[in-house]
Amino acid sequence: MTQRTAKPIPQKPDARDDADERAFLAAYDAAEFPHPSVTVDVAPITTADGALHALLVRRTEHPAKGRWALAGGFVGMKESLDDAAERVLATKAGLSGIFLEQLYTFGDVNRDPRTRVISVAYYALVDHARLRRAQPEKGEVVVARIDVPWEGEAGGRVLALDADGCELPLAFDHADVLGLVVKRLRGKLDYAPIGFQLLPRRFTLRQLQEVHEAVLGRDVNKDSFRRSVLARGLVAATGEMEKDVPYRPAELYRYVNPDRARES
Amino acid sequence: MTQRTAKPIPQKPDARDDADERAFLAAYDAAEFPHPSVTVDVAPITTADGALHALLVRRTEHPAKGRWALAGGFVGMKESLDDAAERVLATKAGLSGIFLEQLYTFGDVNRDPRTRVISVAYYALVDHARLRRAQPEKGEVVVARIDVPWEGEAGGRVLALDADGCELPLAFDHADVLGLVVKRLRGKLDYAPIGFQLLPRRFTLRQLQEVHEAVLGRDVNKDSFRRSVLARGLVAATGEMEKDVPYRPAELYRYVNPDRARES
DNA sequence: TGAATAGTGTCTATAAGACAATATCCC
DNA sequence: GGGATATTGTCTTATAGACACTATTCA
DSSP states (O other): OOSOOOOOOOOOOOHHHHHHHHHHHHHOOGGGSOOOEEEEEEEEEEEETTEEEEEEEEOOSSSSTTSEEOEEEEOOTTSOHHHHHHHHHHHHHOOOSSEEEEEEEEOOTTSSSSSOEEEEEEEEEOOHHHHHHOOOSSSOEEEEEEEOOOOTTSOOSOEEEOTTSOBOOBOTTHHHHHHHHHHHHHHHTTTSTTGGGGSOSSBOHHHHHHHHHHHHTSOOOHHHHHHHHHHTTOEEEEEEEOOSOSSOOOEEEEEOOTTSOOOO | OOSOOOOOOOOOOOHHHHHHHHHHHHHOOTTSSOOOEEEEEEEEEEEETTEEEEEEEEOOSSSSTTSEEOEEEEOOTTSOHHHHHHHHHHHHHOOOSSEEEEEEEEOOTTSSSSSOEEEEEEEEEOOHHHHHHOOOSSSOEEEEEEEOOOOTTSOOSOEEEOTTSOBOOBOTTHHHHHHHHHHHHHHHTTTSSOGGGGSOSEEOHHHHHHHHHHHHTSOOOHHHHHHHHHHTTOEEEEEEEOOSOSSOOOEEEEEOOTTSOOOO
16 A cells, blocks of 8 residues: 555564563553554545545534544554555445555644544545445545645645535544645656546546646646656557547556556 | 644534533543554754765663664653654754654554554754754764665665664664655655755755755756756855865855745 | 547757866865 | 866757647537
8 A cells, every 4th residue: 555564673683682672571561651542534535627526524423523524533453554544444435445645644732622633644546436436334425626725836725615616614624634635646746656546447648637637726738748648658558449428539548557666 | 843733623603512512522531442652753864975864862771772763752642743753853862943844654563562653753854063963861872874775766675874884773663764764855855945954054056966966866967956956046145155175165055935935 | 511629740948968168266 | 387176158958838730539
């Protein structure tokens, strides 16, 4: 899912230190001091109608009851952060097997009224049709348009809007999280192959361009976009053509991992 | 320090919901389930002799006693992550008032042999002279050369070397943390003003170029580097000149915040 | 045939790399 | 003066944007 995985820690073969360390660990009491709660919050993101959209879940319990939130949940004691994010995405948003990456960890003292909660935020990228079909095990979800009033490239104050353009009230600091998602995606789009994650496996170059425009929030030059995408060798033509379009159909492309080892 | 700060959550003025939520919060017991420990680990980074260096502290206690680690500590219950990082940097590394930014959160289940520990990693950028002078309240520190065997742009397996080129054994997953620091710095260097953080307030363009070369791990073209730095308006000439150099002295420049609001 | 978009070719402006020439310091 | 680096200027090359033109589909 991400490039971070634990490597076994090579232990120095020193018998005295080993016994010493075992004794220390046996006496260690993790409950000696109070610990904060740790949650993961996942923002499932897609593009549609030239804008970024996110799946939000309605909170049925306090705190922030009735507001809209990211898919979140507490991290289990025997569960890595990545695993927790995957689980939350599957149970709270009904999505599995999609691109998922850690974003940032939010740890201000009063960000949750219950108690001290530190939240590790993730974003998930998925094509629009799949996000529309997503149904969680229970609860109400909405695919909200994420509106970032233009503040340079920053991605500042964020609004979530429903299909009628009405603002959806967001829970906790989730507006901040979504703002940072937008900023991160804008920053990564140029050098990381993330646009493909927002499309079905086969796509036209125009669709890819529209994804880029939706993420960046501005038009991109058609000619140089096509040139640079093709020149970088990130896509391969399939020979198939678009169907059921009222104009000349475009060729379908697919994403190719250029040299096997690519950053996630 | 970073751009993330809590905004007050606007509460819907609904009297019944309010009372409802107060009752819920009063009954909430944060200790109902076991919680992981949360730490911050800070990597103080500088450049010297054409390479990245990091300040490491020797562990005097188990676990990983005797090994070298980042400056770390547990996050207090009434302390934000950023505040915790600042405190740890001041007490464990003897550095304050320098650039500090969150990197990534490491949460694999067995990354610490004591118990479940989730670590929010930060990096701090400081000029070389200042890092050399850093003295923590107690404990032994070293400024280690960080050696990243070339793996494309990735920043992979990492070695920490002392002044004699001997490998310093690293504690926990801190080699992974340092690898990600290098990768992040290489990625940000081109578009974020972080090179300046690794230099004193006044510096020559050659010094800035040497910083870029140390971070990127490769030579950069002198002419176009000077051109692009000057064209972007990120630096301003001071009129002062370098002193005590055995060749023609270069002009000293300083970093200028181009239009007030710049990302951190 | 007309509307709409796909796809190609060419020209230009801009940025990056290469290289040469001159300037300025210390020894 | 000699050695070293700073600084400026010019030429070449790669890339991005602009624009024109042809191609292909459906209505």
